[in-house]
Amino acid sequence: MTNLLRLLALYRPYALWIGASVLISLASLLANIGLIAVAGWFITAMAAAGLAGVTIDYFTPAALIRALAILRSGGRYVDRLISHEATFRLMGELRGHIFASLEPLAPAALADLRSGDITERLRGDIDRLEHVFLRLVSPLVVAWLVGAILVAALARWNGAMALAAAAIFLLAGVAAPALGARAGRAPSRVAATTSADLRARLTDDIKGLAPLLATGADARHIAALERKMDDLLAAEAKVARVGALGQACVGATGELAALAVLAFGAPLLRAGALKSPDLAMAVLAALAALEAFAPLAGAFGGLFGILASADRVFGLIDRKPEVEETARPLPPPARFNISFHAVSLTYPGAARPALTNIDLEISEGARIAFVGASGAGKSSLADLLMRFRDPSQGEIRLGGVALKKLSGRLLHSRIVVVRQNPHLFAATVAENLRLAKRSASDAELWAALASVDLEETIRALPLGLEAPVGAAGEKLSGGQAKRLGLARALLSDAPILFLDEPTEGLDATTAQRILAAVLRRAEGRTLLIATHRPAEMAAMEDVIALDGGARLAPKPQAAFLAPTGSCGLQSTTRA
Ligand SMILES: Nc1ncnc2c1ncn2[C@@H]1O[C@H](COP(=O)(O)OP(=O)(O)OP(=O)(O)O)[C@@H](O)[C@H]1O
Numbered sequence: 001m002t003n004l005l006r007l008l009a010l011y012r013p014y015a016l017w018i019g020a021s022v023l024i025s026l027a028s029l030l031a032n033i034g035l036i037a038v039a040g041w042f043i044t045a046m047a048a049a050g051l052a053g054v055t056i057d058y059f060t061p062a063a064l065i066r067a068l069a070i071l072r073s074g075g076r077y078v079d080r081l082i083s084h085e086a087t088f089r090l091m092g093e094l095r096g097h098i099f100a101s102l103e104p105l106a107p108a109a110l111a112d113l114r115s116g117d118i119t120e121r122l123r124g125d126i127d128r129l130e131h132v133f134l135r136l137v138s139p140l141v142v143a144w145l146v147g148a149i150l151v152a153a154l155a156r157w158n159g160a161m162a163l164a165a166a167a168i169f170l171l172a173g174v175a176a177p178a179l180g181a182r183a184g185r186a187p188s189r190v191a192a193t194t195s196a197d198l199r200a201r202l203t204d205d206i207k208g209l210a211p212l213l214a215t216g217a218d219a220r221h222i223a224a225l226e227r228k229m230d231d232l233l234a235a236e237a238k239v240a241r242v243g244a245l246g247q248a249c250v251g252a253t254g255e256l257a258a259l260a261v262l263a264f265g266a267p268l269l270r271a272g273a274l275k276s277p278d279l280a281m282a283v284l285a286a287l288a289a290l291e292a293f294a295p296l297a298g299a300f301g302g303l304f305g306i307l308a309s310a311d312r313v314f315g316l317i318d319r320k321p322e323v324e325e326t327a328r329p330l331p332p333p334a335r336f337n338i339s340f341h342a343v344s345l346t347y348p349g350a351a352r353p354a355l356t357n358i359d360l361e362i363s364e365g366a367r368i369a370f371v372g373a374s375g376a377g378k379s380s381l382a383d384l385l386m387r388f389r390d391p392s393q394g395e396i397r398l399g400g401v402a403l404k405k406l407s408g409r410l411l412h413s414r415i416v417v418v419r420q421n422p423h424l425f426a427a428t429v430a431e432n433l434r435l436a437k438r439s440a441s442d443a444e445l446w447a448a449l450a451s452v453d454l455e456e457t458i459r460a461l462p463l464g465l466e467a468p469v470g471a472a473g474e475k476l477s478g479g480q481a482k483r484l485g486l487a488r489a490l491l492s493d494a495p496i497l498f499l500d501e502p503t504e505g506l507d508a509t510t511a512q513r514i515l516a517a518v519l520r521r522a523e524g525r526t527l528l529i530a531t532h533r534p535a536e537m538a539a540m541e542d543v544i545a546l547d548g549g550a551r552l553a554p555k556p557q558a559a560f561l562a563p564t565g566s567c568g569l570q571s572t573t574r575a
Pocket residue numbers: 111347348350354372373374375376377378379380381
């Protein structure tokens with residue numbers, strides 16, 4: 001419920017829009033009720049005048065009927081316009097708000113969420129929140145106001161008649177929504193969470209279709225999706241049943257209110273305390289009140305589904321970032337030497353540290369190779385350097401300034417990391433490259449491609465630089481996608497490059513050519529390479545060996561090049 005209140009609080013900047021929408025909705029509903037009531041009064045009065053052989057002024061009621069008809073139709077149109085505009089603005093803002101909250105979370109604090117899940121929270125769940133105002137709040141407020149106005153109007157003729165109508169309106173406007181919400185609580189929550197899960201799974205399965213087909217696991221996954229779909233349909237059927245029952249109950253509101261007015265009005269008519277046109281008007285007004293209460297019937301059955309979506313959306317916003325941005329970042333340091341001071345890192349929930357007590361001094365422009373078996377901690381070093389995570393202990397400094405005191409944006413403009421499988425966007429070759437340097441000319445793009453041996457391949461594509469690379473670069477081979485990621489990094493002006501196994505999987509000749517180009521383009525910059533290749537180690541000024549997260553004792557570079565298995569690491573002792 002707290003999240004529902006938080007959601008409603010977000011509407012505060014749109015209070016004027018919402019007030020206007022409720023007023024216009026109320027006016028058009030009252031116009032409709034007035035139209036039916038005045039028409040009833042008019043017909044009865046005309047009949048009574050005919051029987052009595054007298055004439056009455058029919059211009060005024062006819063004009064009133066016309067005016068009410070125009071107000072009803074125009075009001076409905078303007079109401080839709082305003083209420084939807086307010087809702088769309090709010091949803092747009094909420095999406096922007098969520099995107100802004102996602103940025104500091106990425107990548108570490110989102111690592112446990114499937115990408116389909118995040119997409120679903122941003123799309124489906126937010127869409128569901130749209131109903132809060134349109135289907136719940138506005139209809140409820142309008143129904144209560146209409147009920148109160150009708151009861152006040154009836155009270156002018158007879159208190160008991162007004163009380164009876166009030167009791168019926170309370171049943172329809174308070175008891176029925178409350179019961180509907182209660183009955184729909186479990187199934188609507190199940191429907192919302194199952195639907196979110198189903199979409200997230202579907203997204204994941206579509207992304208991983210190739211391995212699913214290759215391993216023959218597709219049938220199992222399809223069966224699992226079908227089971228989820230059955231669960232969803234069953235939950236939605238229950239929500240629909242609650243809605244239908246609510247509709248049946250609320251549907252009787254108008255008739256019951258009309259009967260109550262008739263029951264109390266007939267004796268007044270006989271006693272001459274009420275005229276027949278007035279009674280007809282009151283009965284028809286009570287009957288027409290149904291229009292105000294009808295939307296409440298099914299809406300509240302799904303209330304808890306909307307709350308489940310609100311929980312999922314706010315659950316994303318409320319996640320704690322792995323790293324806190326400093327509110328007052330220091331200016332960029334003058335130098336770019338890197339130092340690690342007794343740095344340890346233990347991932348949340350991990351049994352043992354990924355990095356232990358690492359001390360490092362990397363001077364500006366240095367060329368260092370990081371070596372170590374898989375899981376030794378090389379990529380974790382890069383994550384810490386980019387401040388995707390903070391060390392559990394110790395401190396990292398850039399130019400003598402603690403990373404925590406620098407802004408994330410500054411850090412990311414100074415240090416570029418190329419991961420083992422760099423992410424490519426579903427955009428063109430040029431767009432992917434220009435992420436690193438927006439102003440890069442085509443000639444610069446070609447030069448960057450040439451340095452990773454990709455120029456010929458891209459020139460051979462009919463669209464060249466404008467060729468789309470497909471989702472996550474799937475139109476390129478694994479090696480080509482990796483090289484495009486590398487070209488992107490080389491294009492940037494960042495003074496520090498961290499390349500995580502840049503030539504892994506490439507043949508020795510291509511790897512050698514690319515290494516030469518990397519060294520050329522990294523001239524004057526700090527170049528850090530995580531590698532298993534002796535040639536890359538040999539090209540660096542220094543080799544730092546990691547084993548199980550600890551830095552091994554320094555030893556001559558040549559020792560790493562000895563063919564003793566895992567880069568000559570076995571005989572090395574811990575630092
Ligand atoms: N997000 C994570 N959550 C928990 N443990 C992690 C996470 N990422 C890495 N680890 C663990 O931290 C240790 C170091 O991993 P890291 O990826 O830094 O090694 P690496 O040397 O880069 O390995 P590789 O050469 O295979 O890429 C490993 O034991 C790994 O299982």
